[in-house]
Amino acid sequence: MSRRRFIHVTAAGASALLVAPRIAFARADTERRFVFVIQRGAADGLNIVVPYGDPAYASLRGALAIDPASATKLDGLFALHPSLAETAKMYTAREALFVHAVASPYRDRSHFDGQNVLETGGRAPYQVKDGWLNRLAGLLPPGPDAIAFAPSVPMALRGKTAVTSYAPSALPPAQDDLLMRVTQLYQHDAQLRPLWEAATATRAMVGDASTRARQDAGALGKFAAGMLARDDGPRIAMIETAGWDTHSAQTQRLAATLKGLDALLAALREGLGPQWTHTTVLVATEFGRTAAANGTGGTDHGTASAAMLIGGAVAGGRVIADWPGLRPADLYEGRDLKPTAALDALIAGAAAESLRLDPRRTAAALFGQTAMANRPVEGLVRA
Template identity: 65%
Template sequence: MRIDRRSFIGAATLLAAPRLLMAQAMTERRFVFIIQRGAADGLNTVIPYAEARYAALRAELAIDPSAALKLNGTFALHPSLSTLHKLYAAGEATFLHAVASPYRDRSHFDAQNVLETGSQLPYQLRDGWMNRLLGMLPRSGKEAIAFAPAIPLAMQGTVEVISYAPSSLSEASEDLLMRVQQLYGSDPQLHLLWSSALAVRGMATEKMGGNSARQDSAALGRMAAGFLARGDGPRIAMIESNGWDTHSGQDARLARQLLGLDGLISGLREGLGEVWANTVVLVATEFGRTVAINGTGGTDHGTAAAAMLIGGAVQGGRVVTDWPGLAPGNLLDGRDLMPTLALDSLITATCSEAFGLDPVRTKSVLFPGAGPHKTMSRLLRGESW
């Protein structure tokens, strides 16, 4: 069900910050998908510092190994990811490298369509893999909820989703809300929509400390956690993170983006409390960036990237990769990190482990036409479903 924004008289005006969408499933596991829109640079996120060609190809963009946060003898994290580094040390984060969807061109729109629909080619499917996942889970009847100006494609489909986001404007006064309540009280449909909006607003402001406008990433993470931690709340969430296209001036821009991601995860963990032990967060992007620096202090559209699994339910403390190396003969098209791990397989394995689903059937539902499921080593801790 979509709620007409005009029905809210401005109380559900949406903010242009990372956006969340959620749904309820009868399980103790929480699953959060964070999409990095714009093609995040995996090589400067999970850094292959031990490979000599990394520094040579990245030139002034190469992260100094002395500043990087070491994971093992080969890989390190960007210095902005201090929370994720601590979670890795605690066994609650796994980083996966050389990951890619089936898409092999370099259009953001087409690549995001493939990632969100679970198709093999752009515009083959009209619904999203997350909505199809919801259809596989037992449900209590509560609708999914999107914190976004429009429901992202990954969550569109036959399972009903309503939308809400905190306002970037001043909070509506209680007098105004009461007047709208009286106005809609005699209309069965509008009264139901308005009551639903007020219930969601109350859950959000409870965690945001009143006025929810212009909150930082950690505050948004805590707000998301406020929904997910409730016994009667959603169990599945999606967060959109924009601004990862770093064609120029990448050094400072990527540092800011990663700092925001680190804060978002920190806020989620803080807000979830004990529920963090049953939480899985998957972070992925539509494609990576070129291995070599370009002429404007940035990197161009590439292919393989890095993905992350974070949470108390993650069997972490690992870097998972069939690392292809950065030698000229090992690069895709002579310029991109070669993909060696299918994002389809990663999502399938994560969702089937998280919710106790058969992986073969899960793969066929989420990624029709993708071919047989390839078994991965276990990604999560013991079941809680």
């Protein structure tokens, strides 16, 4: 173990975040908050925002089809998965909206490539070397370094804007006496003293909350909200969630994963308190899943999916969809939900309106040439 790593491990102590999800923050000089929740593994939008009113839905899905009687009806076509009970309340309160049949420019079905396109904002995998969330942070007034609460900084946050990381150790908590002795040891070390002071400052900021965040998604949401609500805390955040790759046993697995997401979002709302009014949370995945069920009680890699915008700043209570239909002739390559909305345009519009940035400039910075073809979606956030 290097001396630099020892400093961070000793100062952090035993508190550790969940392996999935993990969180990443970036500080910005604004009262508004923007949170990106990535669903790694290709989330099944057809069973999250359920097109129960499409005549082909039930037959395509078979045993996987969600019973509309158990779901929350959003309108005459769509319903929300029953595990998203708290999210449904936010929809009723007009703090949530859903965008269906949405996809990034990526049209193949590799998780790694799809996530790279989603996080970098490029048109092809590994074409762009930094992340759109890092570029978004760069559009804001200068502030303290961006912070990634993960063993490594997610691709979406990598780039020119300074980022530091905080990965709590799995070692037992460091005793105060040990911390004091190390502080004395490095007191006159010009190189290590600033590193140690930064590590101990981070430890003091997160306190014991990250230990509780190990337990469940709700605790993680509460921990993240506590950081975001601080006057000197981050204003841009990234939360990673996993478990969305449902090739088999999808009914049980998706219900459990959605329940965790629901708890995470509810904890953000509760923990942010008055700051929830200024918050926008974007939930998106790298691609969707096949329209038809497979032979193992699940679905395979697809194309279009559903995205969510949640928050007190969101102009919610609606589903945005140019619905392509689920008849065989309507499917993309005869198997997937066809994309009719651009995820890049949704991200650019939500980010710009949330942080009060110019939409065209934001789209150009985040998505380059892609922004020329996909105008940012407007009217997502309250004025």
